[in-house]
Amino acid sequence: LRKWRVGYAPQVWQGLSDFLASRGYAHEEIQKAGLGLTSERGSFFDRFRGRIIFPVFDLNSQVVGFGGRVFKTDDPAKYVNTPATLLYDKSRVLYGLDKAKVEIRKREFCILVEGYIDAIMCHQAGFENAVATSGTALTPFQLKILKRYSDNLLTAFDMDPAGDNATKRGIDLAQAQGFNIKIVIMPEEKDPADLLAENPAEWQKRIEESKNIYQFYFDTTFSRFDSQSPQGKKDIAKVLLPVLKKIPNRIEQSHWIQKLARKLEVKEEAIEEELKSVNPVLSESFQEEEKAPSFPTKTRQELLEERIASLALKSPENMELIDEECLGLCSSRIQRILGGRSLPEDQDFVNYLFLKGEVEEGEDCQAEIKTCLREMKSLKIKEKLNEICHNLKKAEEEQDTEKVDNLIRQFKQLSQKLINL
Template identity: 40%
Template sequence: MRGSVDTIKEKLDIREIVSQYVKLEKAGQSFKARCPFHNEKTPSFFVSPVRQSFYCFGCGAKGDIFTFVQEIEGLEFREALKFLAERAGVELEYQRGESKTEKDKLFGVLEEATSFFEKELTGNKPALAYITSRGINEETIKKWRIGYASGEWRLLYSHLQSLGYDKEVILKAGLVKLKEGGEPYDVFRDRIIFPLSDQNGRVIAFSGRAFSKETEPKYLNSPDTALFTKSEVLYGLDKAKESIRKQDYAVLVEGQMDLVLSHQAGVLNTVAASGTAFTQAHLERLRRLSSRIILAFDGDSAGEKAAEKASELGISLGFEVKVADVPEGEDPAEIVKKNPQEWKEVLRQSLPAVEFFFNKIEGKEKDRRKLGKQIEKKILPMIKLVRSAIEQSHFVSMLSKRTGIKEEILWEDLRRVERKQDPRRIEEPRLDKKVPILSQREQIEERLTEIELWRKELPESFKKEEIELMDNLSGIILHENLSQLSIELSRAEALKDNKLVAGLARQIQEVHSQIRKLEEKKKML
């Protein structure tokens, strides 16, 4: 693994990779641009071909070519490694006996299956008519490579075998299953087919919606394979990631139709869980792009319950979660078909999850005593999950104003609430565990180190910041010294060591004098 990393770094220039995402301008020996990780008007993002690294003086993002790809593409390290290996033409050493050829065959057979399903759709007028009747236009069909699987039992299997793919590869790709006698049959039959892709846009699985009313189940996903794990893949993330990063929030919907029509309406930061519950793995993928989400599930009781569970999971992991009020009996796809602008308005009026679910309870429960019980049962446990004390205070104040319940009573009940925790689904994300929490002194020292490294490329304005940082650092060090000297003085006084007491007292006076001079200097700047 280490050898592959070094080889990729030797073959790829960070400037060439970064320039594919942002426009770089020469700045001394380095290059600068507006940071792709936060909104800014003046470029503060620098790339050094000499050090093969980047640093943003606006948001503090920094790292090498791998860090950049991880952040910009929303990938884990191994995924970024594969992404860059392909760019560099480097063959990776696969572990546990898994060969590159094996995965290539799986990608290849899935690509052939996608093309086959696309062709089948063009030749099936009833299926095509159904898709267009749902409001999906021709451009969207092509963009999302929507297809159709006929009702025949072995049509896809026979086609793939005619192209030279053996039964084992087709089976491993999740395209066929075996009968008791070992005879293969197609997994997807009589279904509208939606290809699911990885972060690089390569097809890794399929989701099929029943075309005929008699076909069961209504939705069917590929089984888990070497390329696809249902609980980790968000449908549409490969197309939505750039928009999610730029707008700093993601819209999560339930179904494939909801997803493609939301994109067709111009809401390009939409993704779907696609036939499974919203999981922590989904959130970890989204976290690399944004920690803000809007849940827009179907306007029925099942959709509301799913949104409540997803809200609790998101809030517990530190996400800012809002919920869109989809009209009762409708879903996002139906709203878009009726009026795309109405869909955008529904999203604009989304509310913080706590407020949304309180509104739902308040609308159903007119008895004030029963309303209080529902708040205790459903709303307070959700507030308990909120990490910010300020946010908790805001929601408690909101509840008090709207119900007449005194804040101190709500706080008392909130303190008694046990924080919900499912160890299988709710745990601190791995990303947070890897990021050390720096003290103020460490943060300033790190910033000064970066200024020194990039000094030649930085504008004159950074000199003033450097002076201020150095003064702040001096102040912190002086106060640390003062604290240590005070501890030592207390010990000396306890030992009745008068000589040491006198010496420490002089040192303390000197530190106080230095602190006063530093404060006077700051006033003059």
């Protein structure tokens, strides 16, 4: 509990809000942070009351939001979560990833569960490569983050091949993005936390016996229909063909088409012909991702600025490495952020920099900042040298000897400065 900083909000209406107000925070600030609410009558009260509190961390282990789980079972709202704030967007955070990222890389797969307690129990039992979606569907942004660590996902979600719920749409997104997905088959009416509390060895066994998602879909669908009758075959095809249509890799798709044809005892050509008429609808969030405008290619200068800023934000003690000369070479937005003067419209970019600022174990943050600073200075000097060469050529054509001598002197000074970097 200490590792995850789990706490409790007492069943009082103005406990936290009164405490924060005593520390100088206005009600408006408390509400913007997602910690308080204003009633229709104008009274101010705590958002979280009588609940177990789970802090939600970003990749840098900074608290960005909270989840509150009911303490009494008669409360109809099982969970209350921080709303969208400047710091918190549930579609861009995976619970526990800050603690799991190293193990995910090491073990080469990620265990995906649904709830806070599921993730905590997994870590407590030694499965430290587990993260939770906090009860929401997987989003393109979350998948993009996960793909930095592994292409392999094991999920204990409740999956229905014929369903169209948010969970399945999130898994469809993962498939479309090339993840290798396996399903952990859970006992009825049990979640990972239940199983881990009762029998950790059984959970380990089910992890080891997890099924490829397409095999899982096949097994589930064939168990529901009579594969020997014409109608049963038709029903099976109706469920599985949209699944096969979404397989992004054509070789893998061909494998499962062959398998379906064998199990249904029909020709592959018949399956392929039916597949042509299937038009699977990707989830709305994925379509939005596909339609999103492509960003222009960033220059080397922009990439260096971002890397320097992201590492400095990750380790503020290294901010002193960035002198006034280097800061002056950066864009006005980077200067604002590093100077602690960022604007509200900079927040998305700041979040992006924090994400980009993650460093690997053993990586020398100071050394990398120094390398990036040297290269940025080098780029600026080379830019000036190119400009001098252009002006020198023009001065020679105009036979302006004084200007030629002055430009040659500048060229030599900058060349020496470049050598000394």
